[in-house]
Amino acid sequence: MNAQTERFTIDGPVGAIEIAIDRPAGAPRGIALVAHPHPLFGGTLDNKVAQTLARAMVQLGYATVRSNFRGVGKTEGEHDEGIGEREDLKTVIAWMRRQPGWESLPLALAGFSFGTFVLSHVAKDLAAAGTPAQRLVFVGTAASNWDVANVPADTLVIHGEKDETVPLQSVFDWARGQSLPVVVIPGGEHFFHGLLPLLRQIVVDAWRH
Numbered sequence: 511m512n513a514q515t516e517r518f519t520i521d522g523p524v525g526a527i528e529i530a531i532d533r534p535a536g537a538p539r540g541i542a543l544v545a546h547p548h549p550l551f552g553g554t555l556d557n558k559v560a561q562t563l564a565r566a567m568v569q570l571g572y573a574t575v576r577s578n579f580r581g582v583g584k585t586e587g588e589h590d591e592g593i594g595e596r597e598d599l600k601t602v603i604a605w606m607r608r609q610p611g612w613e614s615l616p617l618a619l620a621g622f623s624f625g626t627f628v629l630s631h632v633a634k635d636l637a638a639a640g641t642p643a644q645r646l647v648f649v650g651t652a653a654s655n656w657d658v659a660n661v662p663a664d665t666l667v668i669h670g671e672k673d674e675t676v677p678l679q680s681v682f683d684w685a686r687g688q689s690l691p692v693v694v695i696p697g698g699e700h701f702f703h704g705l706l707p708l709l710r711q712i713v714v715d716a717w718r719h
Contacts, residue, residue, distance in 0.1 A: 520605050523597050525586025528578040530555055534571045541606050542567040542574040542618040545625025549579045562706045563620040566713040577602045595628045616644035627656035634659045654680035660688050666716050670698025
């Protein structure tokens with residue numbers, strides 16, 4: 511993402527997991543994990559929306575980790591339809607929580623597209639274990655393609671009005687039963703071309719209120 515981004519691998523359930531870390535200028539107020547879009551359609555931790563979410567979280571003072579899903583970059587293993595990927599993300603979170611100075615910091619989860627599906631189940635598991643995330647940010651929520659789990663009431667859900675991959679209506683249908691607000695970016699499509707600065711600002715502004 512920038513010259514200060516640290517990239518390396520950690521041990522995961524089926525081999526190495528590639529991660530990238532971006533740190534805020536001062537002591538972090540929290541830690542954040544960003545999950546990228548579908549790996550079989552070109553999704554990686556370097557995806558522009560994933561990078562935008564990471565930038566927003568760093569701006570908010572979070573030490574932010576992006577990880578590659580199975581079979582992407584230096585992450586080993588094969589795509590597992592989001593099942594094994596949940597275990598990988600939980601492994602990354604456990605690693606984050608062991609880092610010096612990070613042990614007691616709150617955890618934020620931010621996902622884009624397929625990443626929202628995986629993170630929704632990770633968040634559900636964390637809550638069931640008594641270690642819930644502080645807050646979630648879902649962008650381009652994959653409600654039309656995957657069984658996205660219900661999320662906490664304060665989850666920030668952002669979607670493009672003209673998303674051609676996940677129709678806005680499917681996100682409304684998913685959110686309606688949870689009485690969950692959806693922030694709609696007019697004219698925005700799935701990858702928010704030309705609108706990434708606005709996306710970043712929406713996340714930052716929402717977090718501060």
